[in-house]
Amino acid sequence: MCTTCGCSTGELKIEGESAGPVRRRPMKALDAASVAYHFRKPRQAAGVAPAPDPGQGRLVQIEQDILSKNNLYAAENRRQFAAQQILALNLLSSPGSGKTTLLTATIVALRERISIAVIEGDQQTSNDADRIRATGAAAIQINTGRGCHLDASMIETALARLAPQEKSIVMIENVGNLVCPAGFDLGEAHKVVVLSVTEGEDKPLKYPDMFRAADLMLLNKVDLLPYLQFDVAQCIANARRVNPKIQILQLSASTGDGMNQWLAWIDAAFKLATSDRH
């Protein structure tokens, strides 16, 4: 099992599936291309059969990235997003940072002018997708079972069912976890990490891979600062120490403080995604 969080696989469910775990779709052309590209000839001269002696081994060169399959799916997702001029954001945080509240507030603020569809990742329940659907936005829930992160093939399957509109936004709310989701490219334009002020300002130092992977950090629940001993300047310094290029916005999704900066950031990214450069 995963020594970080004890997760496993085999219980994956994506809404719309019949009962039972999801069978991943075979990669077809992508797999064939990958195999043809990556597997080179063994070290023996080409055409020479391996030695018949079973004790006599041979060396097979592989030279393949361990996450190459995920990365192929991610590249395909990214190609699809670009073709449809969709801005895809991957929201990451620990559980309870306010991601779903942030998403519902964002959808309500933007729904008059931009269509937003949401892919929700949680180990169990469709509670978060239900909250998103209550805003009128399309949402699909992925239950990872014991799995601790979303991967690019889950997103590919979810996108086929969600069928997002052209020139829209797809928000992916990853499983609440500051470790494992950092390493899996989903094909998104940006990883956005949400940190709430109730969590402690040293989280970027404790979980540096996540803050290193993100382009934007949203410091959420700032309305609670008067009740907490949370050093905002130190938190920002910690985030910049692990990721000098990270952008940081402070907001409260529940009171609306600072939401305009976040909406302006989305507008700028959306403009880029829907520009003709693609």
Next chain:
Amino acid sequence: MHELSLAENIIQIIEAAAVAQQFERVRVVWLEIGCMAGVEPDALRFCFDAAAHGTVAQDARLEIVETSGCGTCLDCGSTHPVSMLLDACPACGSYAVEVVGGKAMRVKELDVV
């Protein structure tokens, strides 16, 4: 990082290679893991043994070649070895260090019969 997922990906790569290269058993697996890849080698060994059970790689020896990290300071421009994300630039003390090497995670080679 999620070592079990990585171990399962390694097994998938090996099983695809077993079909393409026609071998039945793997004796040694060589991996290259960069020290900035966010992978815990001991956790990966533990998960590899579990993921390899019942496959062509069952009982295979896992050899992990750890490669060093490399960073470029965004303030002074110097390039230097890094071993963790929190390292400061040894030349100027800045924490604005961009990791430019040591993030690879690759299956390098197999010894098969």
